[in-house]
Amino acid sequence: MTQPGPARPNPPLTRRDRRRNRIMAMTALTTVWVLLWGTLSWANVISGVLVATVLLAVFPLPPVTFAGRFRPLPAARFLLRFNWDLVVASIHIAWLALRPRHTPRGAIIAVPLRVNTDLNLTLVGEALSLVPGSLILEADRATGTLYVHVIGVRTIEEVERFRRGVYELEARIVNAIGSPDEVRRLTDSYPAGPPQPVDQERVPT
């Protein structure tokens, strides 16, 4: 697990991991159920646990590897920065739409993430998609690459700046929930410019 280089993207889950995943899913579903009813009472909690049990038995969740731990301070920093990005990007897109005689241009860029786990891929993808102006077209689990459509860029320098932005976003997320090993991997230099064509031999399929 600690060997350098391309670690296995999704190591197998231990029994303990699976039990923790199930408990977390159960808690989340029960919380949604209680929020839906609006009042916190024993009847609501118990019926919520029952519904969650049935749901998880009928529709089991795919395995998720969560090797890290939650750090509140970086998480708060991520949330603040995310809200800021949201507002700035929304205003930017609104301006692009209202600006007279201007056709926006875009680019599709590939960003191979440094931490290639399903959870990291999902979280970075969700955060990118929620911010207007960037959109995930495709995610490749084998290489941990996100293919992002980005709007409002005009030059190749702006494309590179956006790529750097994605890596910074990844660093914020990994710092908030990643394992120490993953945080260490963040210091790897990331490629500027488009990624090299993937060597078929190295792809763990």
Add this chain to the structure above:
Amino acid sequence: MIVVAVTVTVLLAIAGALVLVRIIRGPSILDRAVATDVLLAIVVAAIAMEAAYSRDATALPVLVVLAILGFVGSVSIARFATRKGDQ
């Protein structure tokens, strides 16, 4: 508050009209799916506005349903368009 309500209503009505034009004109079915999604977001905003204006929460469960409905609609249209695609 009445001024706010009128302003919001006018803004949302214009937005809805523009989106309807896109739904009618949209060259592909996916364009229409996206525009319908936006129309749904506008409807959600309008219902929430009404609830805020009259301080009446009766309509809020409708919003929960609408928030899920838009997702299901988009995803199923996207799946349907894939099947028909030339792959």
Add this chain to the structure above:
Amino acid sequence: MSLDAVLDTVAAGCLVAGAMLCLAAGVALLRFPDLLFRLHAAAKPQVLGLLLVLLGCALRLRNGVDITTLVLIGLFQLASAPVAAHMVGRTAYPHRDIGRDLLITDELAPDWERINANRGVPSPPAQASQGPG
């Protein structure tokens, strides 16, 4: 000025801002050149616009039960909007109705065949270790 009046003013600001984002999205849907650009336009009222409207609504209602419902609406929307956009975008990409002259670079094109070939293969070995039970 009482607290109620302040809260009402903030709520009014949120509601108007949300409505203006909806309007900007409507304009963008009409003016943007192709589907991918319109998807960006759609994300605006669905995320920030909706959050602002819900916040305005919560500030007006000021009632625990209603606020939990509003939080839930926001969570559902935030979780589902990216997935829907991703599905639509992925379906749109290989089709020919995307204006390629509007793109500065397209780094997905060289990898497209490989990714889709991989998708046909059954789940990777890392997943197989889950086993029965």
